[in-house]
Amino acid sequence: MNRPALALSLASALVAAGLIATFEPVNGFAETASGGALKGAADFASITDARQRSKAIFAEASRVLTHPRCINCHPATRSPTQGEDMHPHVPLMIAADSSMGPAGLACSTCHGAENRAIVGSRLKSIPGNAHWQLAPESMAWQGLTVREICEQVKDTERNGNRSHADLSKHMGEDHLVGWAWHPGEGRSAPPGSQPEFAALITAWVDTGAECPD
Template sequence: MARRLFAIPLAAVFAAIGSVAGIGLPGHAETSDGGALKTVSDFDAITETGARSKAIFEEASRVMTHPRCINCHPATRSPTQGEDLHPHVPLMNASQSSLGPAGLVCSTCHGAENRPILGSRMKSIPGNAHWSLAPASMAWQGLTVGDICRQVKDESRNGNRSHADLVRHMGEDHLVGWAWHPGAGRSAPPGSQETFAALVAAWVETGAECPD
């Protein structure tokens, strides 16, 4: 009970900070960032298997490099926020745990679902039951699409996931799916989780080749 009473005021304080600092996001509804995500069949014309595999990953990377995903795959152990990837407010460091620092873990403010904020430019606090920062080995910010690809399929850096595990993770993980339902004030990646997972599966089936 004490934790819940503590979390609500903190969330309100952080919302006010965002409003005063002018870092809140516009109050638009959930939108995509630049057109529909291509489907697997859109790549049928590429007859060379390796080239098709690379092209499919390039398309899937439009999701992976979208702010909804890459904010939680930062270059450092500090998450970023917003469309412009500005530093998280308040400043966070997850060097000891992907769930946040002791005394101020992610769940202090991030609940099991998105929480609207009335009268704030932030519009909402994002939430998911599994909210956390990606492991350090999965840092994506600053990497090329090819580098992200090689990292994603490297079991020593992807959470010990096989190719089959990757397909299930991308298609079924609830936190991955949150990206398409990010709450008011945030854009969503193109396509849907189902289309994204189908692309990842097709990339695996064509040899999991990576762009240069």
């Protein structure tokens, strides 16, 4: 059985067993429904103090970073969460030392290179991306304040050894980051777009990469 067929087979089995009822979208979110507009750097031009402007810009960018599409894969433990309510992944997955999933059941077993619709189920679709994986343990965001996430994002020892310039490029060009705005049927998307988000990160860096209080 090929990978897409295996993923659909597993999803069908979970539906039959009644194990994925909690996947039903919360609050009526539709496919790639927008989380609203995202302010641009120009919207913060009236803040004359560069440090305060930098803090305000990151606070706006955090609307993306703390959205379920992002934070589900940046869990507090090595177990991803899912859905708008960030419930435990079904079936339970414990990534342990790997970001690619546990031994014998890699993330790619079910998550293919693209989203796959599931007709007639509450799941709606299986999310997919060629680089699908859990964030490294050092990048766990769930349970952190916006300031704590900010400090973690710019800490090279915890952000994959990325410089500030690397952060702007990662946020703007990484294909898995971009997936968040194209999450498949049954999931909401974060506010704005990937280019708008990346522009905020660049503006934050350019104003000193200050973290909100």
